[in-house]
Amino acid sequence: MQTLRQNYSPLTQASMPIALYSSQQVYAMEQAWFAYGYDSFALMQQAAWQMTQHIIQLDNQKYHARSNALVDFSTGSSVNHNKIYGHHCRQPLASIWVGHGNNGGDGWLIAHYLQQAGWQVKVMTVGLDIDSDTANDGSSHTLSDAIKAQHLAVAAGCSYQCFEHSGSIHSGQYSDISRASLPVAGVYVDAIFGIGLDRAPTGIYKQAIDTFNKCAKANAALVVAVDVPSGLVASTGQVFDCLAIQADVTLCLIARKFGLHTKDGMDYTGDVLDIPLIPHTVTESAATLLKSAHGLFARQKNSYKGSYGHVLIIGGNRVDGSQGMGGAAILSASSAMATGAGKITVACHQAFHGALLTSLPDAMTIDLHDQDSVKNLIKEASVIAIGMGLGRDDTAKSLFVCYVQVAMTHGKFIVIDADGLYHLASLQADKHELVTQLQEYSREHQVCLTPHSGEAAKLLEQDIKTVESDRLAAIKQCTTTYGGDWVLKGAGSLVLEQILKQKQVYVCGVGNAGMATAGMGDVLSGVIAGLLAQQDLEEEQRSLHQAVLIHGQAGDVLVNKESVAANRNHQLLIGQRGLQAQDMPAAIRHVMQLITLE
Numbered sequence: 221m222q223t224l225r226q227n228y229s230p231l232t233q234a235s236m237p238i239a240l241y242s243s244q245q246v247y248a249m250e251q252a253w254f255a256y257g258y259d260s261f262a263l264m265q266q267a268a269w270q271m272t273q274h275i276i277q278l279d280n281q282k283y284h285a286r287s288n289a290l291v292d293f294s295t296g297s298s299v300n301h302n303k304i305y306g307h308h309c310r311q312p313l314a315s316i317w318v319g320h321g322n323n324g325g326d327g328w329l330i331a332h333y334l335q336q337a338g339w340q341v342k343v344m345t346v347g348l349d350i351d352s353d354t355a356n357d358g359s360s361h362t363l364s365d366a367i368k369a370q371h372l373a374v375a376a377g378c379s380y381q382c383f384e385h386s387g388s389i390h391s392g393q394y395s396d397i398s399r400a401s402l403p404v405a406g407v408y409v410d411a412i413f414g415i416g417l418d419r420a421p422t423g424i425y426k427q428a429i430d431t432f433n434k435c436a437k438a439n440a441a442l443v444v445a446v447d448v449p450s451g452l453v454a455s456t457g458q459v460f461d462c463l464a465i466q467a468d469v470t471l472c473l474i475a476r477k478f479g480l481h482t483k484d485g486m487d488y489t490g491d492v493l494d495i496p497l498i499p500h501t502v503t504e505s506a507a508t509l510l511k512s513a514h515g516l517f518a519r520q521k522n523s524y525k526g527s528y529g530h531v532l533i534i535g536g537n538r539v540d541g542s543q544g545m546g547g548a549a550i551l552s553a554s555s556a557m558a559t560g561a562g563k564i565t566v567a568c569h570q571a572f573h574g575a576l577l578t579s580l581p582d583a584m585t586i587d588l589h590d591q592d593s594v595k596n597l598i599k600e601a602s603v604i605a606i607g608m609g610l611g612r613d614d615t616a617k618s619l620f621v622c623y624v625q626v627a628m629t630h631g632k633f634i635v636i637d638a639d640g641l642y643h644l645a646s647l648q649a650d651k652h653e654l655v656t657q658l659q660e661y662s663r664e665h666q667v668c669l670t671p672h673s674g675e676a677a678k679l680l681e682q683d684i685k686t687v688e689s690d691r692l693a694a695i696k697q698c699t700t701t702y703g704g705d706w707v708l709k710g711a712g713s714l715v716l717e718q719i720l721k722q723k724q725v726y727v728c729g730v731g732n733a734g735m736a737t738a739g740m741g742d743v744l745s746g747v748i749a750g751l752l753a754q755q756d757l758e759e760e761q762r763s764l765h766q767a768v769l770i771h772g773q774a775g776d777v778l779v780n781k782e783s784v785a786a787n788r789n790h791q792l793l794i795g796q797r798g799l800q801a802q803d804m805p806a807a808i809r810h811v812m813q814l815i816t817l818e
């Protein structure tokens with residue numbers, strides 16, 4: 221049996237795909253569970269109990285990590301923590317912030333259970349009229365689960381204060397809070413909003429989230445979010461006005477939410493721990509999170525360059541005497557080559573041929589504007605990648621239409637990026653026949669389109685905000701409108717491939733913010749084209765999601781010290797700031813080697 225290389229890094233270690241769900245799907249799972257006759261309050265108790273165990277464990281880990289970090293410099297040995305604090309048995313402190321929904325209910329029960337476990341707990345209520353709630357004596361059987369939880373905690377003696385009415389906390393302005401009035405705690409628990417958040421937190425809620433973050437930071441506390449960090453929309457990954465709880469750990473209930481892994485999500489969730497609670501009754505997930513690329517087979521011994529395809533990169537133009545965009549084509553070509561494509565030709569402006577051959581002597585060049593020669597080459601190529609630095613003027617537009625049409629006539633794989641997407645959007649607005657032809661063509665042939673949110677907005681005639689507010693809906697709409705296979709780029713890139721007959725959206729769980737630099741998209745289009753060209757690979761191995769994963773993993777190799785140490789390849793380490801697209805081909809080659817099965 222084939223095994224992965226010994227030095228296969230944690231970065232590229234095969235990890236199981238994780239199904240991601242929308243809030244509505246999670247509510248549906250809950251309802252299906254209750255329909256079996258299970259009790260909703262019992263489920264909340266079960267959730268809170270399990271979260272309490274995690275919190276106790278996480279707090280212990282943090283406490284011991286801190287103790288071990290305290291070293292007596294005279295002896296070099298670790299210091300006895302109890303001596304420093306002058307007590308033998310520490311009493312952990314928790315500040316638990318609860319909202320008025322069921323997420324708040326979870327918070328109340330966690331407070332109750334932590335108190336039973338000997339913790340000192342203070343609950344901070346947000347937007348909750350506690351007096352009128354507790355005035356209700358609890359005899360009514362119509363009490364909501366959240367109120368039942370609150371009654372239980374209050375009856376058990378959990379102390380609380382209202383964020384609105386709490387003296388210096390009343391204003392919600394951290395600057396107004398004296399240090400003495402800060403809730404002092406080693407653990408801050410966020411149970412203000414869960415999956416029910418459906419609009420921007422304003423007023424008291426906004427102030428509470430802001431104050432929570434500041435207080436937790438001032439306490440150097442461990443921040444645990446219940447289900448979803450408050451302020452983050454679980455179904456979309458959107459954070460309104462850049463304000464959400466900044467969690468160290470998110471305890472994700474029932475099923476993993478889509479919004480934790482795309483757009484703003486990753487900036488707020490910290491580590492995500494699953495608490496499944498009930499069986500997943502919704503069979504089709506909203507998306508699937510992928511963190512590792514498929515392993516590749518070693519090449520057949522008796523093969524030659526023709527066995528691994530010919531990529532034609534069409535771009536790198538110079539418009540109206542400008543400095544031009546030759547770099548885009550060069551980056552794309554060198555990335556395609558780094559994936560192992562057999563041959564590369566670049567159709568770019570003649571002004572860049574010298575530069576291209578200097579940086580990539582392996583490539584062949586042709587004049588972008590020499591239409592007859594380019595058309596002939598398209599016939600020979602296995603895949604064309606068009607648009608990177610192509611330019612947006614009318615000449616570039618007519619070249620785009622001409623070359624895409626020739627590629628379709630000859631049944632080629634097509635990758636469209638950057639200015640190519642700009643032209644496609646404008647052709648759609650003109651009701652140009654190419655758009656419907658391409659849609660038809662993509663039913664039988666692979667056509668990959670790779671917009672970022674700005675390009676997707678243009679293609680969908682929406683504003684960027686609308687696309688960003690629901691990226692899942694945007695990629696689906698791109699597919700419906702244009703056909704083909706799509707990547708919606710950005711943090712947690714989304715991939716939707718029709719060619720694999722799986723209407724599944726994939727979320728790319730690798731990559732990093734160091735990749736937010738010019739030219740990274742050109743690199744991706746090269747990786748996609750390079751893999752597509754290699755027909756010896758199986759469909760999944762040269763799929764669009766595979767290309768996106770290899771691209772993200774290459775970015776991680778360049779910044780991730782741990783993985784680089786594991787791979788003993790320190791030369792590749794750069795770090796997020798200063799990472800350049802031109803650093804990527806070497807890292808792509810490295811990832812290709814790591815994922816190749818022996």
Ligand SMILES: NC(=O)C1=CN([C@@H]2O[C@H](COP(=O)(O)OP(=O)(O)OC[C@H]3O[C@@H](n4cnc5c(N)ncnc54)[C@H](O)[C@@H]3O)[C@@H](O)[C@H]2O)[C@@H](O)CC1
Binds near residue numbers: 320322365417
């Ligand atoms: N019912 C149950 O049995 C269980 C519920 N669970 C918890 O319940 C949570 C979901 O509870 P809910 O559906 O009550 O939702 P939330 O607790 O997230 O709160 C929703 C409430 O907040 C309001 N709201 C939304 N956005 C707002 C904003 N910006 N400003 C002010 N108010 C806003 C909504 O209108 C609604 O009244 C889950 O995230 C999970 O923590 C878990 O305990 C699992 C079991």
Ligand SMILES: Nc1ncnc2c1ncn2[C@@H]1O[C@H](COP(=O)(O)OP(=O)(O)O)[C@@H](O)[C@H]1O
Binds near residue numbers: 672733742
């Ligand atoms: N914060 C980030 N996290 C992960 N990947 C990112 C991040 N920012 C950018 N990327 C990736 O880098 C690439 C940038 O592409 P793009 O915006 O088209 O750049 P350009 O147009 O300059 O070539 C995309 O693949 C995107 O997913």
